[in-house]
Amino acid sequence: KQEVTQIPAALSVPEGENLVLNCSFTxxxxxxxxxxxxxxGKGLTSLxxxxxxxxxxxxxxxxxxxxxxxxxxxxxxxxSQPGDSATYLCAHSGSARQLTFGSGTQLTVLP
Amino acid sequence: xAVVSQHPSRVICKSGTSVKIECRSLDFQATTMFWYRQxxxxxxMLMATSNEGSxxxxxxxxxxxxxxxxxxxLTLSTLTVTSAHPEDSSFYICSGEGAPGELFFGEGSRxxxx
Numbered sequence: 485k486q487e488v489t490q491i492p493a494a495l496s497v498p499e500g501e502n503l504v505l506n507c508s509f510t511x512x513x514x515x516x517x518x519x520x521x522x523x524x525g526k527g528l529t530s531l532x533x534x535x536x537x538x539x540x541x542x543x544x545x546x547x548x549x550x551x552x553x554x555x556x557x558x559x560x561x562x563x564s565q566p567g568d569s570a571t572y573l574c575a576h577s578g579s580a581r582q583l584t585f586g587s588g589t590q591l592t593v594l595p
Numbered sequence: 596x597a598v599v600s601q602h603p604s605r606v607i608c609k610s611g612t613s614v615k616i617e618c619r620s621l622d623f624q625a626t627t628m629f630w631y632r633q634x635x636x637x638x639x640m641l642m643a644t645s646n647e648g649s650x651x652x653x654x655x656x657x658x659x660x661x662x663x664x665x666x667x668x669l670t671l672s673t674l675t676v677t678s679a680h681p682e683d684s685s686f687y688i689c690s691g692e693g694a695p696g697e698l699f700f701g702e703g704s705r706x707x708x709x
Contacts, residue, residue, distance in 0.1 A: 488638075515696060516696055518698075520700075525686075525703070525705065526702055526703060527601070527688055527700045527701050527702040527703040528639075528688065528690075528700040529700075530698070530699070530700075533696075533697075573638060573639070577696060582629075582641060582644070583629075583639075583641070583698065584641075585638040585639045585640075586638055587637060587638040588638055
């Protein structure tokens with residue numbers, strides 16, 4: 485059974501710091517890996533999607549990498565801001581559709 | 596990006612009643628929609644996959660007679676929690692598939708069963 489693990493479970497940093505969120509998965513057969521943001525009591529906002537053939541994706545201050553051989557993905561956030569505070573979820577897709585989610589990293593950026 | 600509208604955002608009901616949650620794709624056609632459940636401080640767990648015009652496929656451990664899913668059109672899927680009990684209280688989120696592998700999520704529905 486596919487398992488997706490996210491470390492750390494919670495992270496608190498001062499504003500302006502660069503930070504890395506980690507995601508590992510057990511199934512090396514991967515279609516894509518996605519990172520989402522979830523604000524309290526809200527749905528999911530897609531941040532970055534890395535296809536199996538790609539190694540990284542960038543959007544603004546966010547950069548996500550994918551290493552299929554080690555079963556790992558990282559989300560790098562540069563120059564963090566209080567507005568970045570949220571829970572970040574990674575999700576592995578082993579087929580075209582079904583996603584297996586990690587338990588998330590709850591990020592707090594302190595002003 | 597594409598928009599998925601989910602209603603209601605919050606619902607409180609008495610034990611034993613049924614609750615319907617709607618999920619609409621507003622600017623794309625979703626042949627496939629997924630329903631997830633999320634308990635506090637836990638991640639999303641896939642409940643079922645619904646395809647327009649056919650029966651939903653339920654994940655192991657999810658009671659199909661309790662969680663009725665209807666996907667009658669390419670833009671609407673509904674989840675009905677029948678005879679709800681307090682243990683059904685959770686956050687339910689739907690997602691619609693646009694292009695293969697491209698998923699768009701609704702805002703979620705917080706169900707509280709008293």
